[in-house]
Amino acid sequence: MARTNRQGIFALIDVRERQVSGNWLLGDVLGNTKHGYFGSGSSGGPALSTVERIDYTNDTATASARGSLSAGRSYAAATGNSDFGYFGGGFPFASSTVIERVDYSNDTASASVRGPLSANRYFLAAVSNNSYGYFGGGRTPSPNSWVTTVNRIDYANDTPTTTPKGPLSLARYSLAATGNASFGYFGGGYTSGPLSTIDRIDYSNDTATAAPKGPLYAGLGKSSLGATGNASFGYFGGGGGPTASTIERLDYATDTSLGVNKGPLSTVRRSLSATGNASFGYFGGGYNPAAPQFRSTVDRVDYSNDTPTASPKGPLSTNRVGSGAASAGANGLTQKTYTINSPAQVKPFMGYFGGGQTPTISGNSSVDRIDYVNDTATTIVKGPLSAGRYKLAATGNTSFGYFGGGYAPGGGGLPRSTVDRIDYANDTPTAVAKGSLSVGRFDLTATGNTSYGYFGGGYASGQKSTIDRIDYSNDTPTATPKGPLSITRSQLAATGNSNYGWFAGGGNPSESSRVDRIDFANDTPTASPRGPLSTGRRQSAATSNGSFGYVGGGHAPSESSTVDRIDFANDTDVAIPRGPLSVARIWLGATGNNVFGYFAGGQQSSVSTIDRITYTNDTVVASPRGPLSVVRYQIAGASPTINGFPQ
DSSP states (O other): OOOOOGGGOOOOOOOEEEEETTEEEEESSOTTTTEEEEEOOBSSSSBOOOEEEEEGGGTTSOOEEOOOOSSOOBSOEEEEOSSEEEEEOOBSGGGTTOEEEEEGGGTTSOOEEESOOSSOOBSOEEEEOSSEEEEEOOEEETTEEEBOOEEEEEGGGOSSOOEEESOOSSOBBSOEEEEOSSEEEEEOOBSSSBOOOEEEEEGGGTTSOOEEEOOSGGGOOOBSOEEEEOSSEEEEEOOBSTTTTOEEEEEGGGTTSOOEEEOOOSSOOBSOEEEEOSSEEEEEOOBOSSSSOBOOOEEEEEGGGOSSOOEEESOOSSOOBSOEEEETTSTTOOOOOEEESSGGGGOTTEEEEEOOBOSSOSSOOOEEEEEGGGTTSOOEEESOOSSOOBSOEEEEOSSEEEEEOOEEOSTTOEEOOOEEEEETTSOSSOOEEESOOSSOOBSOEEEEOSSEEEEEOOBSSSBOOOEEEEEGGGOSSOOEEESOOSSOOOSOEEEEOSSEEEEESOSSGGGTTOEEEEETTSOSSOOEEESOOSSOOBSOEEEEOSSEEEEEOOBSSSBBOOEEEEEGGGTTSOOEEESOOSSOBBSOEEEEOSSEEEEEOOBTTTOOOEEEEEGGGTTSOOEEESOOSSOOBSOEEEOTTSSSSOO
């Protein structure tokens, strides 16, 4: 079964469009890779709490101040993944176990305190992949000694105390770290003198003692240095010792060799920090023995031509030493670029919520579009459905969204078989009616992959087990009935990945925790029952990121805020409750991308709230984002990235 590697998760935050030879390229900048964050440190006085952001697309400008840390500290360490930066440890001792998280998508807010280090430490270093961060080495205040300790923070559950993992090969402080998706490298540092040792942590076996690699260039020790890199090379720059302005490159493919001396920094500096993206490394701040001693200098190393002297770019807004630095693009974090074939597919940063009821309209035809790049704004009203309806379902592929079934308002109402298609590339006209479902029904649900959409369950003169399949390549015929659900049920939710669809909850109270799985490659047999939800529920909604499915809200047996997570790789277990929605509700809608899930609307005296779940940190309460344009419930959601987007 295919499963998304967490290294491939990316935030679709900044996408540039350009057309080349008839193909649209989605790339240039994917994720939050356009920014680097420098935080904490000292300017010779009290420790700093400020966080500054470098814009890689305009790196000659002075760095801009963003949301601060909870308290001032210096000689902390920082690392992160595609969504968040984590600043840990530091001085003064009162905050030297603290780990704080900067949210790249909302970086003007104050950093949030997460699970602490296992003990007080400062002068430490940190590195990560997209799943875990590792904080290693450093000094402890009591007793005043240096350590080999490595603590691992789990980004999917970052509130507990960090877990001790395999130690470094020797105790040291004032070291630096970088790495790629498979390994982390801790280099240099100080014990009784500057060290040249490089230790490698194997993320796939992180309980073992780190293996000595390298060493640094010519075996010459250095401490108080900075480090960053890309997927192939790590760069260790500056520091105290005889090579204070040098930049040394470690080749991950031959990591037992000596580091190679590359182009130096523009000035001698120590106690600096570094981060970067796949193309460039940025070394910022630091201490120079010559006046002025405290520096705001930022030097940029071009990885494609790393022998010249590093190029000074726009400075930090404050002089600082002993800071930490993080970026979504550093340490070889995998970013994805796709060549795609239509302008519709350059809109993976939009989600659509359609139909439903409002306090004044029974059977709404309106469609609201949420912008994932700016998800705090009120959703924008787009082209409506062909007719008003509620209790409908939706799914789609990278080009189109399909809204099917539902209940027509007025005159006692009728179960609808209509399927409307929204064109993501031109979403202002009225949706186009396509081939209908095999039978009219409401309180159904839908999921799918890049080729087919599956509409299952529902109600019309009784509960249904029918699953109808829409062929996206030929969407005008009536949908084809496929293998049914294991039981008849309505008011259920569905989500999936590229191989399977999961239908959860609904039906009679005694069966409302049931989860059925359909195999897209063999969709004629009866769906297979899998591990149940944590509690029975109906009238909920669901979305996924390719590895996990999230079923939120619903009636269980009253309005619920619970979010259950289904592990697609181990779907026979009971679903695990994660961080709840911000408000309990029923008859809501859901959609999302590979990083965030959005749960919208619902009935609890009716709401317009949209809650956002962060998949890499799914234990916290969902974050309210910009609302729907009007209060409504019994809606459906679709997005170019839901379920079938390339993994």
